[in-house]
Amino acid sequence: MTSGETADSQRVFRFAPSPNGHLHLGHAYSALLNFDLARQCGGRFLLRIEDIDTGRARNEFEAAIYEDLAWLGLEWEAPVRRQSEHFDDYARALERLDDKGLLYACDCRRSDIARAAVAKPNCPHDPDGAPLYPGTCRDKPRRGAREVLTQRGVALRLDMRKAAALAGQGLSWREFDAGDIVADPAEWGDVVLARKDTPASYHIAVVVDDALQGVTDVVRGKDLFEATSLHRLLQRLLDLPAPNYRHHGLVLDEKGEKLAKSVASTALRALRAEGWTPADVRARTGL
Numbered sequence: 001m002t003s004g005e006t007a008d009s010q011r012v013f014r015f016a017p018s019p020n021g022h023l024h025l026g027h028a029y030s031a032l033l034n035f036d037l038a039r040q041c042g043g044r045f046l047l048r049i050e051d052i053d054t055g056r057a058r059n060e061f062e063a064a065i066y067e068d069l070a071w072l073g074l075e076w077e078a079p080v081r082r083q084s085e086h087f088d089d090y091a092r093a094l095e096r097l098d099d100k101g102l103l104y105a106c107d108c109r110r111s112d113i114a115r116a117a118v119a120k121p122n123c124p125h126d127p128d129g130a131p132l133y134p135g136t137c138r139d140k141p142r143r144g145a146r147e148v149l150t151q152r153g154v155a156l157r158l159d160m161r162k163a164a165a166l167a168g169q170g171l172s173w174r175e176f177d178a179g180d181i182v183a184d185p186a187e188w189g190d191v192v193l194a195r196k197d198t199p200a201s202y203h204i205a206v207v208v209d210d211a212l213q214g215v216t217d218v219v220r221g222k223d224l225f226e227a228t229s230l231h232r233l234l235q236r237l238l239d240l241p242a243p244n245y246r247h248h249g250l251v252l253d254e255k256g257e258k259l260a261k262s263v264a265s266t267a268l269r270a271l272r273a274e275g276w277t278p279a280d281v282r283a284r285t286g287l
């Protein structure tokens with residue numbers, strides 16, 4: 001049975017914030033939407049703490065996440081999955097990709113890549129606006145993933161051409177209200193999947209976590225729509241199930257711009273201090 005046919009009561013939703021700042025209205029919308037959808041179908045609602053970037057994650061922000069979500073009236077299952085406790089899971093996934101010959105070590109510094117991009121007329125950029133990696137290190141002698149991750153300044157990249165060839169045709173996902181979307185992971189180029197100080201990128205961690213937690217419905221912001229192409233590729237390469245996706249609109253500020261964690265004025269705790277209620281949050285975000 002594919003996830004598209006999952007019985008309603010077996011559907012699993014999740015909200016997965018990073019504890020590197022306080023939650024704002026945009027997070028509240030995503031969390032409430034996931035929670036409401038799970039409630040409506042009698043499914044499950046999970047919380048996951050995406051603290052893979054241990055340099056930026058703070059315990060105080062994690063504690064604040066629990067406090068803010070409880071204030072909103074959300075309930076989630078225990079135990080909460082914290083990415084920093086599951087590095088082994090991500091290492092195993094990387095090793096599987098490495099065994100297929102899909103990873104290579106890259107010593108390039110960010111400045112090298114930027115310089116190569118400037119030198120190349122019409123250099124292609126990824127959907128986030130970063131120049132695509134020019135492939136400088138792609139054909140150097142291979143080094144094992146495990147060894148590479150012990151070395152500072154070396155990144156493990158996915159060989160996108162090989163990966164796309166191995167994944168084959170027909171890579172797509174089911175998007176809520178939009179039917180099947182054709183995935184185009186090549187637009188990301190040879191993405192970094194790990195380095196010593198961040199032993200799993202967001203992309204590898206999220207697909208491994210969603211599979212291990214049995215997530216059937218990934219409901220998240222439109223800003224991650226393009227990343228789903230890459231996530232579908234990794235899922236196929238790792239033989240993981242394909243969840244259904246729903247990329248929701250983002251909560252914008254008065255100027256029509258995306259809310260940022262760095263802008264304290266929209267933080268839930270600031271609004272709470274001003275006297276906002278959870279009902280006010282629902283009304284402001286259109287729920």
Ligand SMILES: [Zn+2]
Nearest residue numbers: 106107108137
């Ligand atoms: Zn390189």
